[in-house]
Amino acid sequence: xxxxxxxxxxxxxxxxxxxxxxxxxxxxxxxxxxxxxxxxxxxxxxxxxxxxxxxxxxxxxxxxxxxxxxxxxxxxxxxxxxxxxxxxxxxxxxxxxxxxxxxxxxxxxxxxxxxxxxxxxxxxxxxxxxxxxxxxxxxxxxxxxxxxxxxxxxxxxxxxxxxxxxxxxxxxxxxxxxxxxxxxxxxxxxxxxxxxxxxxxxxxxxxxxxxxxxxxxxxxxxxxxxxxxxxxxxxxxxxxxxxxxxxxxxxxxxxxxxxxxxxxxxxxxxxxxxxxxxxxxxxxxxxxxxxxxxxxxxxxxxxxxxxxxxxxxxxxxxxxxxxxxxxxxxxxxxxxxxxxxxxxxxxxxxxxxxxxxxxxxxxxxxxxxxxxxxxxx
Numbered sequence: 001x002x003x004x005x006x007x008x009x010x011x012x013x014x015x016x017x018x019x020x021x022x023x024x025x026x027x028x029x030x031x032x033x034x035x036x037x038x039x040x041x042x043x044x045x046x047x048x049x050x051x052x053x054x055x056x057x058x059x060x061x062x063x064x065x066x067x068x069x070x071x072x073x074x075x076x077x078x079x080x081x082x083x084x085x086x087x088x089x090x091x092x093x094x095x096x097x098x099x100x101x102x103x104x105x106x107x108x109x110x111x112x113x114x115x116x117x118x119x120x121x122x123x124x125x126x127x128x129x130x131x132x133x134x135x136x137x138x139x140x141x142x143x144x145x146x147x148x149x150x151x152x153x154x155x156x157x158x159x160x161x162x163x164x165x166x167x168x169x170x171x172x173x174x175x176x177x178x179x180x181x182x183x184x185x186x187x188x189x190x191x192x193x194x195x196x197x198x199x200x201x202x203x204x205x206x207x208x209x210x211x212x213x214x215x216x217x218x219x220x221x222x223x224x225x226x227x228x229x230x231x232x233x234x235x236x237x238x239x240x241x242x243x244x245x246x247x248x249x250x251x252x253x254x255x256x257x258x259x260x261x262x263x264x265x266x267x268x269x270x271x272x273x274x275x276x277x278x279x280x281x282x283x284x285x286x287x288x289x290x291x292x293x294x295x296x297x298x299x300x301x302x303x304x305x306x307x308x309x310x311x312x313x314x315x316x317x318x319x320x321x322x323x324x325x326x327x328x329x330x331x332x333x334x335x336x337x338x339x340x341x342x343x344x345x346x347x348x349x350x351x352x353x354x355x356x357x358x359x360x361x362x363x364x365x366x367x368x369x370x371x372x373x374x375x376x377x
Contacts, residue, residue: 045108083114106133116134134147137174138178143226144251196230197351198253234251254346256332257328302351343358344357
């Protein structure tokens with residue numbers, strides 16, 4: 001007797017003619033082939049992954065695709081943020097083209113945010129656009145980067161400055177894959193979960209204050225709830241603002257600061273994206289309070305929860321660098337959300353009350369950095 005597959009939840013990113021489902025559940029990699037065949041009708045797929053993830057899930061995903069009648073090949077890249085550059089994008093495109101693809105060939109991104117971003121970008125430009133599927137295997141990718149169609153690579157000038165919007169046909173978030181994550185990677189991804197509560201869902205943030213430890217320690221129900229709530233929040237925002245002309249920019253809470261921190265550390269493993277975003281969110285709350293917009297008790301709640309989750313709350317928690325306010329502000333001026341020379345900030349009026357601002361005085365940002373750098377001791 002064949003056992004029924006584990007249950008999964010299905011959400012929809014409502015984008016009209018190019019709407020697509022997000023599936024969240026256990027065991028999804030093993031049944032990915034049937035879900036991908038049903039959603040796309042593809043007959044051939046190229047799995048793009050990194051060496052670490054391929055060793056864990058590449059064979060299982062390839063076998064699942066083949067059981068569903070899809071021919072499958074695998075292209076494996078080096079792991080880590082440095083892979084998101086022009087050189088690796090060119091290599092990826094050349095290796096995929098060498099497999100003699102057609103416009104009906106599907107790209108399947110298997111991995112974290114780096115693989116999802118670069119594989120999605122390659123899919124968007126190869127043969128002027130191939131369909132692709134996201135199979136995110138990290139918490140950060142499952143709750144954020146795999147949903148919404150943002151793809152891209154980094155340059156020396158900043159993070160994700162070259163890329164395009166290219167929506168996937170399907171997102172398969174197998175929560176079992178989170179069991180393989182190192183604790184540091186899990187905590188970094190959790191920062192993006194916190195973000196959804198801080199933007200517009202104070203009840204979810206309160207739930208995280210009570211259950212965040214369970215999410216991080218592997219409680220299956222807590223993790224499933226956290227992923228579902230995050231995906232539901234992002235799907236709703238993307239459905240209303242696909243190309244970030246307004247509301248979707250709120251999803252960048254902490255990112256303008258965080259990307260500057262990443263740029264200063266070279267986009268490497270010294271400072272993970274989620275770690276930078278965590279500290280960036282606290283800086284956004286602190287700046288908001290200094291401007292008289294946000295109650296200081298809300299800043300302290302955010303600080304306590306980040307600290308309890310072993311996420312950075314001080315420059316002393318970051319890699320040792322000769323941090324300077326001027327260099328960080330210069331990185332922020334390269335942010336892709338700069339408009340008419342003004343940096344776009346996501347500020348807050350409290351937990352769950354984020355908004356956009358383009359009129360923050362530069363000297364306030366400089367003072368914020370200087371004061372926090374001085375605390376490094």
